[in-house]
Amino acid sequence: MTQRPRLSVIGTGYLGATHAVCMVELGYEVIGLDVDQAKIEALRAGRIPFFEPGLPELLAKHIDSGRLRFTTDYAEVAEFADVHFVCVGTPQQKGQYAADLTYVESAFAALAKHLTRKVLVVGKSTVPAGTAVRMAELLTELAPNMGVELAWNPEFLREGFAVEDTLRPDRLVFGVHSEWAEQTIRSAFAPVIEAGTPVIVTDFATAELVKVAANSFLATKISFINAMAEVCEATGADVTQLADAIGHDVRIGRKFLNAGLGFGGGCLPKDIRAFIARAGELGVDQAVSFLRDVDEINLRRRARTVELGLDLNDGSYRGTQVAVLGAAFKPNSDDVRDSPALDVAAAIGRRGADVRLYDPEANANARRLHPELTYADSLDEAVSGADLVMLLTEWQEFRSMDPEIIGNKVRKRNVVDGRNVLDPVEWRGAGWIYRSLGRP
Numbered sequence: 001m002t003q004r005p006r007l008s009v010i011g012t013g014y015l016g017a018t019h020a021v022c023m024v025e026l027g028y029e030v031i032g033l034d035v036d037q038a039k040i041e042a043l044r045a046g047r048i049p050f051f052e053p054g055l056p057e058l059l060a061k062h063i064d065s066g067r068l069r070f071t072t073d074y075a076e077v078a079e080f081a082d083v084h085f086v087c088v089g090t091p092q093q094k095g096q097y098a099a100d101l102t103y104v105e106s107a108f109a110a111l112a113k114h115l116t117r118k119v120l121v122v123g124k125s126t127v128p129a130g131t132a133v134r135m136a137e138l139l140t141e142l143a144p145n146m147g148v149e150l151a152w153n154p155e156f157l158r159e160g161f162a163v164e165d166t167l168r169p170d171r172l173v174f175g176v177h178s179e180w181a182e183q184t185i186r187s188a189f190a191p192v193i194e195a196g197t198p199v200i201v202t203d204f205a206t207a208e209l210v211k212v213a214a215n216s217f218l219a220t221k222i223s224f225i226n227a228m229a230e231v232c233e234a235t236g237a238d239v240t241q242l243a244d245a246i247g248h249d250v251r252i253g254r255k256f257l258n259a260g261l262g263f264g265g266g267c268l269p270k271d272i273r274a275f276i277a278r279a280g281e282l283g284v285d286q287a288v289s290f291l292r293d294v295d296e297i298n299l300r301r302r303a304r305t306v307e308l309g310l311d312l313n314d315g316s317y318r319g320t321q322v323a324v325l326g327a328a329f330k331p332n333s334d335d336v337r338d339s340p341a342l343d344v345a346a347a348i349g350r351r352g353a354d355v356r357l358y359d360p361e362a363n364a365n366a367r368r369l370h371p372e373l374t375y376a377d378s379l380d381e382a383v384s385g386a387d388l389v390m391l392l393t394e395w396q397e398f399r400s401m402d403p404e405i406i407g408n409k410v411r412k413r414n415v416v417d418g419r420n421v422l423d424p425v426e427w428r429g430a431g432w433i434y435r436s437l438g439r440p
């Protein structure tokens with residue numbers, strides 16, 4: 001093994017494209033592969049096919065350097081790289097809780113068939129416990145007598161901060177079964193390790209579980225505060241002050257205690273559901289049965305938001321114009337997968353409202369899923385003539401809205417703050433009827 005192994009990244013979605021570009025930034029030579037020709041062409045042309053702050057600049061910086069290229073050809077990848085990162089998606093199966101492992105299985109199989117020498121294959125996709133052992137067997141079966149080895153290396157990057165999280169992660173987790181595999185994966189992260197990043201070396205099952213355990217904890221923290229928001233609504237208490245007060249206890253911490261419309265995206269919802277499904281198969285469903293509550297509390301917040309808007313609209317959405325601010329599952333992202341904001345927008349649309357939706361980055365993705373809604377090109381256009389304004393994704397542009405300026409554009413000064421980011425005193429002072437989730 002050379003000092004600096006050559007790397008491949010298989011699957012160039014949110015995770016893979018970021019990983020490929022950042023590894024070049026860290027000094028490696030990288031080849032990225034995807035089966036989607038259009039994605040590869042976009043990347044070759046220097047275009048990132050999704051919104052991620054900082055990533056287009058890094059791609060532009062490296063695309064001409066010769067140290068980063070993209071292909072759809074497994075043979076080219078197998079020939080080039082010493083360490084292969086598998087970064088393909090594991091979406092939720094249709095109509096079921098379990099994860100769909102088709103892409104993982106086909107990526108491992110396709111790569112294995114083309115391997116000609118001993119390499120390290122590193123799984124980064126989020127998978128149910130037990131997948132790594134099966135993938136190791138698959139490698140031995142399809143690439144026999146070469147000593148190909150597997151490592152599992154979960155990824156914790158957050159969309160919107162993906163570059164920072166990849167270049168400077170808060171920890172590295174390596175699931176390995178041999179000294180050679182450990183040394184090889186260490187050489188693939190040398191600059192990150194030299195920067196002092198903590199490394200946890202463990203077995204396959206622990207490495208797989210670290211990821212789902214971390215996401216389950218985060219989801220639980222959000223649903224805990226949203227459960228408190230429900231209690232606050234019944235008692236007249238203020239969930240934001242409650243979160244501030246308990247968050248000062250360092251054992252609890254203030255992060256991930258923002259009550260509101262709850263979590264969505266391509267990770268937390270499907271990961272907790274896949275965990276419930278896998279725990280059932282393992283005979284330990286009771287151990288994670290609380291995750292069903294976590295999921296239910298989260299979905300109840302969406303229904304509650306629809307109700308709040310209904311109250312302000314005198315019991316019916318029919319014939320009213322509603323400005324929905326936000327479609328992405330969180331700010332600084334164009335991702336609308338399992339987005340609470342888009343879900344609420346669609347539900348209101350089904351109840352007869354004329355929805356005018358505006359998101360600074362996610363309009364195009366939202367339109368693909370919900371072409372029946374009307375999309376506005378600006379905040380101004382969305383709120384003009386509205387009977388109700390609903391802030392559902394907390395983009396800075398929405399957080400800093402002036403209640404007077406917006407008030408002069410709408411028909412009625414009714415606002416639902418689905419993310420608890422507006423100042424109720426200021427908005428009420430400007431004559432708005434202000435409602436939020438868990439604040440009086």
Ligand code: UDX
Nearest residue numbers: 155156157158159256257258262263264265267329330
């Ligand atoms: C998450 C994990 O944070 C990351 O470590 C993992 O690798 C992938 O899943 P991401 O999906 O990018 O990352 O989003 P994150 O920032 O964690 O937010 C998830 C959801 O929770 C968003 O919908 C967000 O709006 C919501 N959220 C977050 C809250 O409702 N309240 C909070 O206090 C924090």
